[in-house]
Amino acid sequence: MNVPFAKPKFYGGEAEALAEVIASGWVSQGPRVQAFENAFAARVGAEHAIATTNCTTALHLALYASGVGPGDEVIVPSLSFIATANAVWQCGAEPVFADVDPLTYNLDPVATEHAITSRTKAIMPVHQIGLPADMDAFYAIGERHGVAIVEDAACAIGATYKGRPIGSLQSTACFSLHPRKVITTGEGGMITTNDGALADRLRKLRQHAMDLSDLARHNATDIVFESYPERGWNTRMTDMQAALGLCQLEALDEILAERDRQAARYNAAVESIPYLEAPYEPDYAVRTWQSYALRVSPRSPLDRTELMRRLLRDGVATRRGVMAIHHEKAYAGTNVLLPHTEAAAREVILLPLFPGLGDDAQDYVIERLGSHLLASAAA
Template sequence: MNSLSLRRIPVARPSLGEAEAAAARRAILSGWITQGPEVAAFEEEFAAYVGAAHACAVSSCTTALHLALHALDVGPGDEVITVSHTFIATANAIRYCGARPVFVDIDPRTYNIDPTQIEAAITPRTRAIVPVHQIGLPCDMSPLLEIAGRHQLPVVEDAACAIGSELLVDRTWERIGRPQGTVACFSFHPRKILTTGDGGMLTTSDPNLDRKFRLLRQHGMSIPDTARHEAKSVVFENYPVVGFNYRMTDIQAAIGRVQLARFPEMLDRRIALAAKYTRALRGIPGLVSPFIPVNTCPNYQSYAVQVTNAFPIQRDVLMQTLLEHGVSTRRGIMNIHQEPAYAEEPHQPLPRSERARDGVILLPLYDAMTEDEQAYVIGVLEDLALDNNSREVQ
């Protein structure tokens, strides 16, 4: 091994630079720093990128999910079908509405919701379905939408990780967020490819839902700040509904606009790095690269590797050994039903979700990753795959 072993290779790193700093400075010096012209421009540009009719910026993907469900009248006593195998925010947003998340198991190859399990989970209390495009790999939406249509259920896509991912629909590639379902919700957290520090976006084809989102994100205020600012006569707002403080700042949006302009090159780099990992893993027994269905084009928000019994050391030992060599990893996606906050939530058996959590690692992947850094990660994995008695990792 080389001198790279002396430094830490993170699992992810946000791609921010002078252009983003200049954009934030511009917003700060403009005097308008909360939900103003930068937010409006970011919404327009984001909608154009994903091919959506409407885009509404908010403070996080969690608030986006909550707004979507709330606007669809999900409330106390209702049920929402989703997966346990995802970040806890998905279930939390359902709980915020007073509803109960109903967990179904995943496809063991994609780690996404298994559409064949949805119908059996539908009850008279079911009000929505929330599929998660896990770590940027699009779900199998066609059978899911067919089931939702027959039962007249809205579909809220948790697309937190999926900006730039594409799905083949009627022989045409469409970006996640068009959306396929009723609403799609995105995250701009620092772990995501496009970041605004934090923040989120809802996209929809329904103008009435978009109007609801815009009303609810700002305390239910009938007149937005921009309209009051531009008014030629005195106007007074009113509050027809109970809303929330879920606004995005103009500082965040200004950064997001720069990130969106740079996004194609960041995405291309990420896909190239993922391809290199995939080629390397073909020569490492016991490590299985991500399964990519032919009708999907993921953004590789994360690179998930299955650690099988053919690998000479167990998954957790592998993670610790990599860390000792300066390589950060993460476990497979968490399972909400295995966390204390949801331990008492009744659910059907979820064996595939549990195997995925305990048998997968996420390797370092970020668009600024150098060839030397990636070669080092691959080299450590190759050494560990050899008989531990034959030689020691340098």
């Protein structure tokens, strides 16, 4: 059996929605993007949502609009996809890596506060593979030190923190719509905020800082000319992507329920397999299960990478746990001690989990996983 690591699922109606956009003749950013933004904001409980090309550009714009620039520092976890740090670099600022909580793999508030300097402009907690960070702790730190909070919520649409949806909190949040995330537009990102002035500026910055939107120009009853009061970028989403996103958003509850069901099956199975540690579940949050992160004990006769290799031979695709950015050549020379980050990057494996993964395929993953570890334990 061949089991892919991830695969997007479409629920019907997407082809018709795309055909309607094509027939309308308006395929760039336009009315469908606006409809998707409104629906997204309503779903997460935010006042405003701003669509972008991807989560990296969303993070870049959110940091830039928060005042992050050359000479500044932004505290981020090293245990994250490299885009987290790259978005800081794209602002001309320096990412400062702090360690994570060893249970949640989220940025540790205590380590974060220790990393603050006079140059710190912002803190960027990551909701690791869909598990919300301890946001109240970060808001308290931000208030004490006068620094902005920007959430990397790439995997977190549908997650809640203390009963509140991620995206509705007091900070700006940035979501990913990549095919490996909870819902997808192929490529795409979204920024949510409750600040109307900030939302207006972000909408301008994503379109070269133009002070006149496409919709406003289209609906004008007289000749109008745009102007450019500051410099910006082109990070616009297309109406074709937005049409797909609206269909995916309608299926979000079904997607989350299926991810939760599959995670529960993995949790039950892991209890009887030696050397494995199931994901930790804090009582303050409900996660999205964007990925299932299994920890392989350092006492295991098979280390994480060898286990991945054997599963691949069986036809089961896995991925390493979240990367440690400071180990990458792109950030060579970073002198930082992050023991919890390094242990997690070394020991965590991500198993296949996605809507459309059949029980027979998941049972095969579990059986192969158990077979390799039980055989090694008995040897």
